[in-house]
Amino acid sequence: MNPWHIDALELTFRLVLSFLLGGLIGFEREMNNHAAGLRTNILVCMGSTLIMLLSMYGFEMFADEPNVRMDPARLAAQVITGVGFLGAGTIMQKGLSVKGLTTAATLWVMAAIGLAVGAGFYYPAIICCALVFGSLRILNKIEHRFMAxxxxxxxxxxxxxxxxxxxxxxxxxxxxxxxxxxxxxxxxxxxxxxxxxxxxxxxxxxxxxxxxxxxxxxxxxxxxxxxxxx
CATH class of the missing domain: 3.30.70.260 (ACT domain)
Incomplete structure (x- = not known):
């Protein structure tokens, strides 16, 4: 089995799964009127998945070249930096408090989930998405009730x-x-x-x-x- 090859069905599955996981978190953000809502989280997650797929399988034709060294993590590593700039745009200071930190962190985690899906790391990606959704829904209520x-x-x-x-x-x-x-x-x-x-x-x-x-x-x-x- 060629580790540098993936069929069209598997490619489609990973992108669709990324769409669903990004949509789940994006829906929660959209319902609470945050700056990065449904579309933003879907795009971040799917974009990260596509970059991971490109990094792992997009250069398949060069895998057997003697002078080519394949590094699947090279492109993926740049996603974290890129999402950092995107997240920084959601952070603002209002009075004594800083708004948007949770939104920025959510985008960063969604990029990580997208990368995991692109690499075929399905179980951790799904578990992480479920934990993120739970923390945004449940911990937010606890925070407002007991810590405000x-x-x-x-x-x-x-x-x-x-x-x-x-x-x-x-x-x-x-x-x-x-x-x-x-x-x-x-x-x-x-x-x-x-x-x-x-x-x-x-x-x-x-x-x-x-x-x-x-x-x-x-x-x-x-x-x-x-x-x-x-």
């Missing part, structure tokens, strides 16, 4: 100068035992001569407190806009 309480949040409020909003905010935060890390007031005229922006960095123990805080501030007459980050 200690995160710092940034609240930006535009208020009318001279209003009683700051006193109301201070009283509410004290009553709810919200841990405030920092408060700053910006009187820059870009907000308007009669406006000022108050930025509060705080830690709330649960989502109910955050929602109640926003509702409380939204009802105050001197508040013109609210923005919560983190």
């Amino acid at each position: 309480a200690g995160r710092s949040l940034i609240l930006r409020i535009q208020i009318v100068k001279g209003s009683n909003c700051l006193n109301e905010l201070q009283n509410y935060l004290t009553a709810k035992e919200v841990r405030v890390k920092n408060i700053s007031i910006d009187n820059d005229e870009q907000f308007g001569k009669s406006m000022q922006q108050v930025t509060v960095t705080f830690v709330a123990s649960n989502n109910k407190i955050r929602i109640a805080l926003l509702n409380k501030l939204n009802r105050l007459p001197g508040v013109k806009s609210l923005k919560l980050e983190g």
Whole structure:
């Protein structure tokens, strides 16, 4: 059996399997409105599979040449670097948090799964895909439920100068035992001569407190806009 040859049926199977595995993870990402969704994950996975197939079988006609040394991993190794640049485009900083790390990591893992499928490493590819899907679906819920309480949040409020909003905010935060890390007031005229922006960095123990805080501030007459980050 020639190790450098693969028939059309096996080629088709590997590409279709790559399509299905990429689609499974992409569907989960698409349902949660992430930057890299269904099509992106499918393309990354299938592209990696095709490059692996090309690296292993695309130069079959040169396999018997005396001066040619076959290296199936050479092209495949470049995929990891290439996907790194693609993943970097999904990462951005928003307030105190960095968004897109999970999406970038997902693309990187999908490239690895695609390479595994292209090399005929089916079982690890399928198991890895199942574990990735489980971690994105299940661990995400666990993280939001048990780990979000200690995160710092940034609240930006535009208020009318001279209003009683700051006193109301201070009283509410004290009553709810919200841990405030920092408060700053910006009187820059870009907000308007009669406006000022108050930025509060705080830690709330649960989502109910955050929602109640926003509702409380939204009802105050001197508040013109609210923005919560983190």
